[in-house]
Amino acid sequence: MSDQGSLRSTLHQRGMRMTPQRQLVLDAVRELGHATPEQVCRRVQGTASTVNITTIYRALDLLEELGLVRHTHLGHGAPTYSAEEHEHVHLACHRCGTIDEVSTDLLDDLCRDLLARFGFALDATHLALSGTCRNCRNADAAEERR
Template sequence: MRRGYRPRSRSGCPPCGTCKSSRCTCNELLHSPSVERAPNDFASVMTLLREHGLRMTPQRRAIVSEVMRTQGHISPAQMARTIQGEMPGVNASTIYRTLTLLEEVGVLQHSHLESGAEYHKTDEAQHVHLTCSRCGRDDALSLREADKLGSLIHAHHGFVADLTHFAITGLCADCARS
């Protein structure tokens, strides 16, 4: 097995209950407040991957390049379409595995939205997703605003919630009025 590589579930999901896999493992780095800032440029990410014993194939280089160019959320399906448009021979599983590796080394984090799992760079501001179950509108709630909800959950249940991992669904203001 490659140095620094830990097998994860097929979904690449930490043990959040979504993937239901006994092989699912959690990347403690992602959940530690003491983690240094993730690299935010192509060269630094490539160096980090090499330090973890990973080969830098042309496919992996193209995927990392696209990740670093992308602002906001990274949809694995959209990433696959983009990369396969540039490099037709790249298998979608290579793209998914590379996104998972980037998460494992702390460059990306994933969250589960209405459209499925999406990634964002760990150096981007974290937020909670509010997704309308009727029209699909997605709005962001700052972590400061979400802390009130987290504090309420903790006060009543002693549970420390990760509100950034899943979207909170409901009705947006427009749909609630109609």
């Protein structure tokens, strides 16, 4: 079944209707990989200029509720949306803004420890870690040697 057919079927099962705007938002998120609502809006407006940011937010909320997209906070500002099959941890450098992706497997020990000690089940697929990237740390070290 096509992406459009799948979305249409999922919406129909919930008593909702398929709209071109919903499909455009889903397509934009998939095309952009990681995108803020504003970036999705710009992409959608390239095809449908009358779609406004409120419609984008509503569509993103619905698509997330349906499990078709996920949002992650990669630092300050708007959340970033990606397709649901995107499962990784984001490493966000708070100095230069670089975003790297690493496997959720790296957090397996932490997940087990949190569950055993606190009964807390971490959703590592919905996570961003803030820190300083290698390039910024190397630049700092070079500056200190001067």
